[in-house]
Amino acid sequence: MLLLAAAVFIGSQQCRPCHATVFDAYAETAMAQSSGRVEAIPPASFSAAGHRYQIANKKLIFPGGEATIDYFIGSNAAGRSYLREYEGYLFELPVTWYAQKQAWDASPGYEDHKEVHLTRAVEASCLQCHASRVRPVLGTQNRFGDPPFHENGVACERCHGPGSAHAHAPAKGNIVNPARLAPDRRDAVCSQCHLTGEARIERPGRKFAEFRAGDRLSDFATYFVSKLGRKDLKVTSHVEKLAASACKTGAGDALWCGTCHDPHTNADKSQPACQGCHQTAHRQQERCVTCHMPRSKAVDANHGVMTDHSIPKKPSRESQPRLESLTPFLGPADDRAFGLAYAELGDPRAAAYLSRAVPQDWPVQLRLAVLEPDPNRAAQLYESVLRANPYDPAALVNLGTHRIRQGRTLEAGSLWDRALLANPAIEEAVLNLTQIRPAKESIALLQKYLAINPVSRKALSRLAELRKAE
Ligand code: HEC
Ligand code: HEC
Ligand code: HEC
Ligand code: HEC
Ligand code: HEC
Ligand code: HEC
Ligand code: HEC
Incomplete structure (x- = not known):
């Protein structure tokens, strides 16, 4: 165990000389191919969510501007989404390729956007499931190293833990074999990516990104599912369904x-698995899953089709309304976790839990600040959040607004500047800054923002205003 603790990640390529058969087979799977840099992309012309798009020369072109297409997420088993890089910051593009339809369409969640939406930040958690050895830049929301991740897709060591000690002195016992772990640790190997539930709340002081194969998930996060269970299917609901x-x-x-x-x-x-446990069941000559694990649409993957892992007796097709109340999954939950989970879902039950939460650390304070009716008390909470987490974008933007009301313009400006270091596409911070900075500086700020989001109506009209006044 000491050896394992000291081991570091060395990359799948290092496993290849000794495990060539596994390596070559695994390279063909969807998981191994779940992300990477875009090398080439066929030209296309289509419309999605009411906007006209064209794809040419690894660029997404739309009326009013264009964006580079730099990374892909998704092996194309169901589809492929794309990311755009701007000075190291990653943004999700508004269109996705859907393999079953063989067509481009709006990315999940973008169906109703009136403007072409270019500013959705790609947070590290997205890449943690689809790529390996991800390199987020500390103090930012969506900036990454170059390259943003060292390995495409799900690498060997995501399921086997860091392999340096094992590669140095190969033997059974100094690398994780999931099949030999205690059941909760074994299941966690897959659940780290295949389970999100309705909400997944990091434990105080723990970072989910530090989870390693062999660890227990419940030591890192508290999970919640809907009390009545989901009737519909979600991309990451296989664990709860099973x-x-x-x-x-x-x-x-x-x-x-x-x-x-x-x-x-x-x-x-x-x-063979079904038959192993159900030796006396009917229809032994037929494929059991055709009836017992039917496929239907996923609610969050837009056109994706998924297999029902609740193995129902009689398949049902209707989907149900959301969320009754949350119930903890994989172990108990405290007031803090309940409060943060309800807050994440925008549910009013959050407030009571949060007020009782222990510890009242910065994630709790941030949620309480949003709920706090007294602006001075809210400001104190934001200050406290920023002492622990100096680049939290929401706290920076909101505390800045409060400082303006107090007449503390200089401080407001520096808070909003800081928010733009965390993520240069926070429109509110840009627009606010143009109200307090000299015209020339404001114009430069707007131009920089428009390089990311050339179709922002608010930024364009503010720019026109400032130019007219000049
Ligand atoms: C220098 C050769 C070598 C390298 C490099 C190597 N392995 Fe191994 N691996 C072995 C040998 C030898 C065994 C033991 C086989 C046995 O005893 O059956 C083994 C066993 C394993 C086992 C089974 C352990 C168990 O307890 O059942 C896993 C899992 C494994 N390797 C994964 C990896 C991964 C992942 C990498 C890359 C990070 C890697 N190996 C790199 C040689 C190597
Ligand atoms: C690091 C995250 C991660 C881990 C760990 C992980 N998966 Fe996956 N898995 C994914 C992602 C992401 C996809 C979607 C791949 C794609 O199509 O882009 C996926 C897809 C799959 C698929 C569908 C494959 C297909 O061809 O469509 C199966 C089955 C699967 N995983 C099983 C497992 C099992 C079993 C484990 C545990 C032993 C596991 N996964 C561990 C992230 C992970
Ligand atoms: C908690 C882990 C997790 C996170 C976070 C996550 N995904 Fe996934 N994603 C999965 C898994 C698991 C699948 C595969 C599900 C399946 O095959 O049924 C998947 C499937 C997909 C697919 C379809 C892949 C294919 O080829 O079939 C796309 C596209 C995708 N995800 C994009 C994204 C993007 C973009 C983000 C971040 C903005 C993201 N995902 C965040 C786990 C995750
Ligand atoms: C999605 C999770 C996952 C990934 C990724 C993965 N493995 Fe495994 N691996 C497992 C599981 C689970 C077992 C145990 C299989 C069993 O015995 O049922 C295993 C077993 C092994 C074993 C020992 C038994 C055997 O099947 O040979 C070796 C060696 C191994 N893996 C090497 C690798 C290498 C090398 C890579 C990368 C090319 C890799 N694995 C990627 C989950 C994974
Ligand atoms: C590890 C053993 C195991 C495996 C593998 C397994 N089952 Fe089961 N299954 C059970 C047990 C135990 C029960 C509950 C007792 C019973 O009804 O026999 C059950 C119950 C069921 C039921 C009744 C469901 C209900 O709502 O009452 C169905 C249908 C079923 N299994 C189908 C399948 C199919 C199809 C597969 C393969 C995809 C499968 N099982 C794989 C152990 C297993
Ligand atoms: C053509 C569709 C179909 C196929 C194929 C099928 N089943 Fe079923 N199965 C059903 C239906 C429908 C029921 C519910 C029957 C009922 O309630 O009388 C059922 C019931 C069951 C039950 C629960 C029995 C009970 O008395 O509660 C089990 C276990 C089961 N199936 C296992 C299997 C296994 C294992 C296979 C594959 C070897 C399989 N089934 C193949 C449709 C199918
Ligand atoms: C009783 C058998 C069984 C078990 C256990 C099982 N799966 Fe599956 N899974 C299937 C079948 C069957 C499919 C459909 C395969 C196909 O059509 O090619 C599937 C498909 C998938 C897919 C592809 C997307 C989809 O929904 O069709 C993913 C991802 C997946 N399983 C993940 C998991 C994870 C994670 C676990 C563990 C929590 C798990 N499965 C446990 C039988 C099982």
Whole structure:
């Protein structure tokens, strides 16, 4: 165990000389190919969410501007989304390729945008599931190193833990084999990416990004699912669905993801698995999952089709309204976790939990500040958030607004400047700054922002105003 603790990540390429068969098979899977730099992209012309787009020379072109297409997310099993880089900051592009439809369309969540939406920040958590050895720049919301991640897709060490000690002195026992772990640690290997529930709240002082294969998920985060369960399917709901199945309830720890999936080849082992446990069941000659694990649309993946992991007796197609109340998953939850989870979902039940939360650390203070009706008390909470987390964008923007009301213009300006270091596409900070800075400086600020978001109506009209006044 000491050796493991000291081990560092060395990259999948280092495993290849000794594990060539596994390496080559795994390279063909969707997980291995889940992200990377865009090398080339076929030209296209289409419209999505009411906007005309063209793709040419690795650029997305639209009326009023264009954006580079730099990284992809998604192997194309269901689809592929794209990221654009601006001075090291990553933004998700508004269009996605849908493999089943063989067509471009709006990215999930972008269906209703009136303007072409170019400023959605790609946070490290997105890349943590789709890429490996991700390199976020501290103190920013969406800036990354160059390259932003050292390995494309899900690398060997995401499921096997850091491999330096093992590669140095190869043996069983100095590298994680998920199949040999205690069930909760074994399941965590897959759940680190295949489980989000309704909310996933980091424990105080823990960083989810530091999770390693072999750890227990509940030491890093508290998970919540909807009390009544989801009837619909979500991209990351396989774990909770399986947990709710009669098979899992009945078979317990004997059943896990690895029972039906071979992670290195993605071979489907489900037929022998079903028959292994249900030797006397009907229809032994037929494919059980056709009826018992039907495929239907995922609610959050736009056109994606998913397999129902609740293994129902009778398949149902109707989807249900959201969220009754939250119930903890993978272990108990305290007031802090409940409060943060309800707050994340915009549910009014947050307030009471948050007021009782222990510790009242910065994530709690940030949520309380938003709920706080007294502006002076809200400002104190924001100050406190910024002492612990000096680049929190929401705290910077909101405290800046408060400083203006107090007549403390200089301080407001420096808070908004700082917000733009965390993420240069925070429109509110840019627009606010143009109200307090000299015209020339304001014009430069707007031009810089328009380089990221050339179709912003507010920025364009503010620029026109300032130019007219000049
Ligand atoms: C220098 C050769 C070498 C390198 C490099 C190497 N391995 Fe191994 N690996 C071995 C040998 C030898 C075994 C033991 C096989 C046995 O005893 O059956 C092994 C066993 C394993 C096992 C099974 C452990 C168990 O307890 O069942 C895993 C998992 C594994 N390696 C993963 C990796 C990964 C991931 C990498 C890259 C980070 C890697 N190996 C790099 C040689 C190597
Ligand atoms: C580091 C994150 C991560 C881990 C760990 C992980 N997965 Fe995945 N998995 C993904 C992502 C991301 C995809 C979607 C890949 C794509 O199509 O782009 C995926 C896709 C899959 C698929 C669908 C494959 C296909 O061909 O469409 C299966 C099955 C799967 N994972 C099983 C597992 C199992 C079993 C484990 C644990 C042994 C596991 N995953 C661990 C992130 C992860
Ligand atoms: C908690 C982990 C997690 C996070 C965070 C996450 N994803 Fe995924 N994503 C997955 C898994 C797991 C799948 C595969 C689901 C499946 O195959 O059913 C997936 C599937 C996809 C797919 C379809 C891939 C394919 O080829 O079929 C795209 C595109 C995608 N995600 C984009 C994104 C983007 C963009 C972000 C961030 C803005 C993101 N995801 C954040 C886990 C995650
Ligand atoms: C998505 C998770 C995942 C990824 C990624 C992954 N493995 Fe594995 N690996 C497993 C699991 C689970 C087992 C245990 C399989 C079993 O015994 O049921 C395993 C077992 C092994 C073993 C020992 C037994 C065997 O099947 O040979 C070796 C060696 C190994 N993996 C090497 C690698 C290498 C090398 C890579 C990268 C090319 C890799 N693995 C990527 C999940 C993963
Ligand atoms: C590790 C053992 C195991 C595996 C693998 C397994 N099951 Fe089960 N399954 C059970 C147990 C235990 C029960 C609950 C007792 C019972 O009904 O036999 C159950 C229950 C069921 C039920 C009844 C569901 C209900 O709502 O009452 C169905 C249907 C079912 N399984 C189908 C399948 C299919 C199809 C597969 C393969 C995709 C499968 N099972 C794989 C152990 C397993
Ligand atoms: C009882 C068997 C069984 C178990 C256990 C199981 N799966 Fe699956 N899974 C399937 C089948 C069958 C499919 C559909 C495969 C196909 O059509 O190629 C599937 C498909 C998937 C997909 C692809 C997207 C989709 O929904 O079709 C992902 C991702 C996935 N499983 C993840 C997991 C994870 C994570 C676990 C563990 C929590 C798990 N599975 C446990 C049988 C199982
Ligand atoms: C053509 C569709 C279909 C296929 C294929 C199928 N089943 Fe079923 N199965 C059903 C339906 C429908 C029910 C519910 C029947 C009922 O309630 O009378 C059911 C019920 C079950 C039950 C619960 C029985 C009980 O008394 O509660 C199990 C276990 C089961 N199936 C296992 C399997 C296994 C294992 C396979 C593959 C070897 C399989 N089924 C193939 C449609 C199918």
